[in-house]
Amino acid sequence: MSQNTLTAERESHLRSLADLLLDARRTGKxxxxxxxxxxxxxxxxxxxxxxxxxxxxxxxxxxxxxxxSPDAEPFFAPMPLIWMAASGSTLINPMHRLRILEGEIAFHFAKDLPARAERYTNEEIAAAISSAHVIIEVLESAYTEPGKHPRLAVSADMQFHGAFVHGPAIENWQSVDWAQESVELVVDGVIRVERTGSNPGGTDLMRLLSWVVNEGAKRTGGIRAGQWITTGSWTGNTPTTPGAEAAVRFTSSGSVKLSFAS
Incomplete structure (x- = not known):
């Protein structure tokens, strides 16, 4: 990740974009x-x-x-704490317009990993993790039709993020063979997605965690106790509707569920 090389004029334009995106998300326009x-x-x-x-x-x-892909450089975005909830929650915020779901694996940190010159090893990162969880990420956008906009414009919009709902802690997560882990996404009792080892970024989830902790620290200042890192969709993007009930279930990692207000 490069250091900031933006001119003052360019920063002004980008702040205008941020204001437009924030206004669209707040008002629904x-x-x-x-x-x-x-x-x-x-x-x-x-x-x-x-x-x-x-x-x-x-x-x-x-x-x-x-x-x-498993070899591609990762990309990341912050997730607001106010958009996080536990399994079984009903999402009532009117900002939920697209209601697109992704099933993922996320990690909760119990210890700070402040930015430092020396890279954190995988062992140090694992030792800072308190638990792993099945989660549903809800995708939302400030754009009327996100697919018609340039990729970087969509990335700027919080990388499509809309909500984060986590299930209970996975028992013995360190022993899970992610390459063999299967997942299904169910909406209103119908299985919409069934896949195995299907994270596009690969099933070496520590690679993705390490990237945020190390390369990402130039931007984040480090990971703090109580924060989460979620590591990419295993189920693709599944749109739902008002009033829908959804669940994501992994073979050995447990499940998570949510519903949308009608």
Missing amino acids: TIDALPDHLVPSSMEEAYFVQDEMMAAYGDVGGYKVGAA
């Missing part, structure tokens, strides 16, 4: 199109917008990380 000068041209610019938005949402509850 979504964005049909962006003027060209507000479209981010790099991940550095997208991250700048994410961080401007996050400042408006308050405390950081954690980070979502993913990668296009």
Whole structure:
């Protein structure tokens, strides 16, 4: 990740984009199109917008990380603490418009991992983790039709994040063979997705955690006790509807469920 190389004029444009995205998410008046000068041209610019938005949402509850392939450089975004809930919750916020679901594995940290010059080893990272959990990430967007916008514009919008719902702690998570782990996503009693070892970023989840803890620290300042890192979708993107009830179930890792208000 590069250090900030943005000009004052460019930062001003990107702050204008952050304001537009925040307003769209708060009011539900979504964005049909962006003027060209507000479209981010790099991940550095997208991250700048994410961080401007996050400042408006308050405390950081954690980070979502993913990668296009097991060898690709990961990308990540902050998750507001106020958008987090426990399994069984009913999501009533009117911001839930798209209601797109992803089943993931997330890790909760019990110890701080402050930024430092020396890389944290996998063993040090594992020792800082209190528990692992099955979670549902709800995807939402400030854009009327996110698929019609440039990828970096969507990344800037909190990387599509809308909510985080976690299940109970996974027993003996350190012994889970993620490559053999299967998952199903169920909506209103119907299995919509069934897959095995299906995280696009790979089933070496420690690689993704290490990237946020180490390379990501240039931006985050380090991971703090009580924060989460969720490590990418195993189920793809599944849209639902008002009033829907959904669950994600992993073979040996447990399950999580949520519902949407009608």
